[in-house]
Amino acid sequence: MAKPQTTRKKRANGVESRQRILDAAVQIAGERGYEGTSIAAVSAACGLPASSIYWHFKDKDDLIAAVIERSFDTWLAAVELPGEETGTPLERVTAMAGNVAKSLVDAPDFLRLGLMLALERRPAEPRGRTVFLQVRDIARAKIAEMAQALVPGLDEESMHALTTYAVAGADGLFVQREINGDAVDLVAMFELHAQLVYEAATRMAARSKA
Amino acid sequence: MAKPQTTRKKRANGVESRQRILDAAVQIAGERGYEGTSIAAVSAACGLPASSIYWHFKDKDDLIAAVIERSFDTWLAAVELPGEETGTPLERVTAMAGNVAKSLVDAPDFLRLGLMLALERRPAEPRGRTVFLQVRDIARAKIAEMAQALVPGLDEESMHALTTYAVAGADGLFVQREINGDAVDLVAMFELHAQLVYEAATRMAARSKA
DNA sequence: CCCTTACTGTATCGTTCACTCCAATTGTAA
DNA sequence: TTACAATTGGAGTGAACGATACAGTAAGGG
Numbered sequence: 001m002a003k004p005q006t007t008r009k010k011r012a013n014g015v016e017s018r019q020r021i022l023d024a025a026v027q028i029a030g031e032r033g034y035e036g037t038s039i040a041a042v043s044a045a046c047g048l049p050a051s052s053i054y055w056h057f058k059d060k061d062d063l064i065a066a067v068i069e070r071s072f073d074t075w076l077a078a079v080e081l082p083g084e085e086t087g088t089p090l091e092r093v094t095a096m097a098g099n100v101a102k103s104l105v106d107a108p109d110f111l112r113l114g115l116m117l118a119l120e121r122r123p124a125e126p127r128g129r130t131v132f133l134q135v136r137d138i139a140r141a142k143i144a145e146m147a148q149a150l151v152p153g154l155d156e157e158s159m160h161a162l163t164t165y166a167v168a169g170a171d172g173l174f175v176q177r178e179i180n181g182d183a184v185d186l187v188a189m190f191e192l193h194a195q196l197v198y199e200a201a202t203r204m205a206a207r208s209k210a
Numbered sequence: 211m212a213k214p215q216t217t218r219k220k221r222a223n224g225v226e227s228r229q230r231i232l233d234a235a236v237q238i239a240g241e242r243g244y245e246g247t248s249i250a251a252v253s254a255a256c257g258l259p260a261s262s263i264y265w266h267f268k269d270k271d272d273l274i275a276a277v278i279e280r281s282f283d284t285w286l287a288a289v290e291l292p293g294e295e296t297g298t299p300l301e302r303v304t305a306m307a308g309n310v311a312k313s314l315v316d317a318p319d320f321l322r323l324g325l326m327l328a329l330e331r332r333p334a335e336p337r338g339r340t341v342f343l344q345v346r347d348i349a350r351a352k353i354a355e356m357a358q359a360l361v362p363g364l365d366e367e368s369m370h371a372l373t374t375y376a377v378a379g380a381d382g383l384f385v386q387r388e389i390n391g392d393a394v395d396l397v398a399m400f401e402l403h404a405q406l407v408y409e410a411a412t413r414m415a416a417r418s419k420a
Numbered sequence: 421c422c423c424t425t426a427c428t429g430t431a432t433c434g435t436t437c438a439c440t441c442c443a444a445t446t447g448t449a450a
Numbered sequence: 451t452t453a454c455a456a457t458t459g460g461a462g463t464g465a466a467c468g469a470t471a472c473a474g475t476a477a478g479g480g
Contacts, residue, residue, distance in 0.1 A: 030330075030331060031330060031333070035242055114328055118385070119326045119329075119385065119388060120246075164394060165379075165402060165403070166397060167382070168383040172385070174379030176323065178382070184374060189374060
């Protein structure tokens with residue numbers, strides 16, 4: 001429409017270069033962590049010189065943050081939110097957990113890198129860590145929202161414990177899979193997790209009303 | 211006595227130096243991960259020159275592995291196994307989970323460092339990672355043993371899923387606490403986790419027998 | 421035709437890396 | 451006293467680190 005030619009013939013391969021840098025960085029960071037992700041290694045992996053990396057990103061910290069952001073977007077795209085809102089609450093919760101599990105198998109980078117950053121306790125916190133924690137809090141709020149809708153009558157304290165437990169289970173199961181590989185059936189484990197959390201929720205709600 | 215004086219006056223401060231080095235390394239590694247743990251930083255933190263570190267440890271990998279090993283011993287000492295074997299199975303499971311939670315609050319280094327190493331996927335795996343995974347498998351076997359005793363009749367598949375879920379929950383809750391700090395009541399969450407796992411176990415055993 | 425924008429390539433800066441060498445120092449034993 | 455092993459103190463290795471400077475190239479707009 002407005003300016004198709006402007007972008008049709010890649011003005012340079014800038015956009016593609018940025019993707020190649022991020023692809024390389026996501027791989028290196030996944031292997032070696034924050035400190036282990038050297039500009040030289042990323043440069044070698046993507047075939048572009050260091051100066052190109054510094055043209056696209058302010059510094060190393062900015063690069064890592066961009067990696068987190070993009071891998072989050074990739075993961076979000078992999079989570080197909082359940083369009084159908086049918087079935088019992090338990091069925092719906094289970095289906096959703098299965099979807100999240102599948103998305104984590106397909107796009108594990110976000111959570112793996114995020115957890116690696118989250119476990120570090122540097123004096124000067126990397127931006128990527130902050131980004132991860134923010135995004136994570138949003139996810140937690142979504143879970144709380146859903147719990148409120150499907151299991152009404154939960155008091156605030158129960159809700160906090162429940163969302164903490166739900167997120168923790170997801171993290172832990174993901175870590176198990178990262179360690180043990182395909183031996184862990186992530187979808188089945190997530191469905192089990194969803195079921196247990198749902199039961200705990202209904203019980204808490206019942207106690208809350210009484 | 212054969213030679214009390216030989217050991218009374220410490221022949222040099224070798225043993226103490228080793229501890230000081232490990233103390234410094236555990237702190238730095240907890241802040242910055244494997245790659246971020248530089249010999250210079252450890253040297254500065256413990257007040258001993260780099261050459262002393264290399265006298266006590268073969269190389270950096272050896273140092274990190276020793277850190278994992280010692281922090282595991284520290285953690286093991288913090289887990290006071292329940293001497294009393296009284297109460298219902300659920301009470302016993304819950305009490306034990308509470309103990310593990312307390313020990314993780316008091317000695318979190320082992321699991322934090324271990325998870326940091328476990329999430330990395332280097333081409334050449336650090337020795338510390340191997341040590342962590344071995345120790346972890348032993349812990350998993352202990353859980354299976356206890357489950358077998360308290361909830362008999364679990365088939366192998368159920369047992370595998372159950373131990374995976376139990377360990378994953380512990381990991382995940384620990385990560386939550388590392389991220390959110392004292393806002394997470396680790397003991398309470400572990401007790402909730404124990405309860406949910408126990409219920410799932412009895413249900414699986416009943417289904418298994420039928 | 422030149423100017424601007426968007427990149428790439430080379431070369432290099434000062435710093436830090438893991439690790440080594442070797443001369444002290446110190447407690448112990450002969 | 452001598453001998454020796456255990457340990458420490460520094461000074462120093464080449465390689466790799468993050469980051470920068472700058473010249474060069476390609477394409478669209480005027």
